Amino acid sequence: ESKRKGRNRFEYYNAALDERSDVLFNLLQQLRPAVLHNKLAVYYQPLIALETGKVCAMEALVRWPQEDGSLIFPDQFIPVAESSGLINQLGAFVLTEACEYCAYQHSIGNKYLSVAVNLSFSQFRDNSLPGIVKSALQKSGLPAVSLELELTESILADDHGNIRKQLEHIKQLGVQFSIDDFGTGYSNLNYLRAFNAGKLKIDKIFITTLGIDQKHETLVSAIINMAKSLDMQVVAEGVENEAAKAKLVELGCDIGQGYLWSKPIPKHEFDVLLNS
Ligand code: C2E
Ligand code: MG
Ligand code: MG
Numbered sequence: 520e521s522k523r524k525g526r527n528r529f530e531y532y533n534a535a536l537d538e539r540s541d542v543l544f545n546l547l548q549q550l551r552p553a554v555l556h557n558k559l560a561v562y563y564q565p566l567i568a569l570e571t572g573k574v575c576a577m578e579a580l581v582r583w584p585q586e587d588g589s590l591i592f593p594d595q596f597i598p599v600a601e602s603s604g605l606i607n608q609l610g611a612f613v614l615t616e617a618c619e620y621c622a623y624q625h626s627i628g629n630k631y632l633s634v635a636v637n638l639s640f641s642q643f644r645d646n647s648l649p650g651i652v653k654s655a656l657q658k659s660g661l662p663a664v665s666l667e668l669e670l671t672e673s674i675l676a677d678d679h680g681n682i683r684k685q686l687e688h689i690k691q692l693g694v695q696f697s698i699d700d701f702g703t704g705y706s707n708l709n710y711l712r713a714f715n716a717g718k719l720k721i722d723k724i725f726i727t728t729l730g731i732d733q734k735h736e737t738l739v740s741a742i743i744n745m746a747k748s749l750d751m752q753v754v755a756e757g758v759e760n761e762a763a764k765a766k767l768v769e770l771g772c773d774i775g776q777g778y779l780w781s782k783p784i785p786k787h788e789f790d791v792l793l794n795s
């Protein structure tokens with residue numbers, strides 16, 4: 520009897536697993552043609568210089584538009600792309616789109632604008648990334664200094680040499696780097712200093728309640744001071760209200776990003792935002 524129970528439990532577990540892998544399989548079946556036929560969309564969110572209140576940069580964030588007009592968000596499909604090898608094509612598409620849109624902004628006089636693109640750990644798997652970055656810059660004509668690549672602490676923490684070699688190669692093109700989601704991973708502070716990224720982005724979990732709740736204030740203040748001592752600009756992501764913004768200004772943060780100013784928007788809306 521106990522054996523039967525055990526077997527039932529096993530079968531139940533298996534069924535749940537199957538269902539989950541079915542969902543992922545279906546997602547992948549639809550994602551593949553969407554990526555291959557450039558059906559993904561790139562949205563842009565402004566970064567605001569807190570001292571002037573002006574847009575200084577934008578972050579490119581990928582979305583997957585559906586037939587019914589809805590969007591699938593990256594947290595849903597980036598992991599699928601990563602584990603299936605589609606991430607390289609997806610990444611190349613976002614890089615090219617982002618560089619082309621930023622180059623367009625430069626061509627109409629907004630030469631101060633830079634564009635940030637997120638990178639996944641798995642985009643470093645096959646050594647193709649430096650070539651992909653180079654060709655996005657060449658195709659668009661965007662100056663390398665106007666492109667910023669966002670890396671997480673875990674990418675930087677990988678010390679297998681292979682990732683670092685590719686990062687050095689990309690750095691030599693003149694591209695800028697920022698450290699994304701800072702505070703959620705674990706950092707090799709020594710390497711963080713040596714890597715010399717231009718910006719440190721404090722993760723939104725520390726920012727959204729700032730100015731309302733004192734919980735994260737000391738931590739945010741310490742991160743800002745650390746970044747300054749490493750000569751990095753500090754970006755706070757997830758700024759949703761005036762209270763958080765005021766606190767960030769008080770703590771000496773350089774740049775803000777969040778719903779307070781704008782959600783990520785398609786480029787025709789970004790054109791309007793820049794001119795308003
Ligand atoms: P991320 O790089 O940390 O991007 C910031 C995320 O915070 C974005 O979510 C953005 O929409 C959201 N956000 C911005 N302001 C606020 C705010 O005030 N409040 C709140 N609650 N959220 C805010 P999104 O667009 O859903 O992207 C999620 C993550 O997916 C990104 O996090 C990034 O890691 C990844 N991702 C997005 N696009 C790409 C891409 O092209 N390639 C790769 N490899 N990853 C991407
Ligand atoms: Mg980012
Ligand atoms: Mg990110």
Ligand code: MG
Pocket residue numbers: 699700722723756
């Ligand atoms: Mg983040």
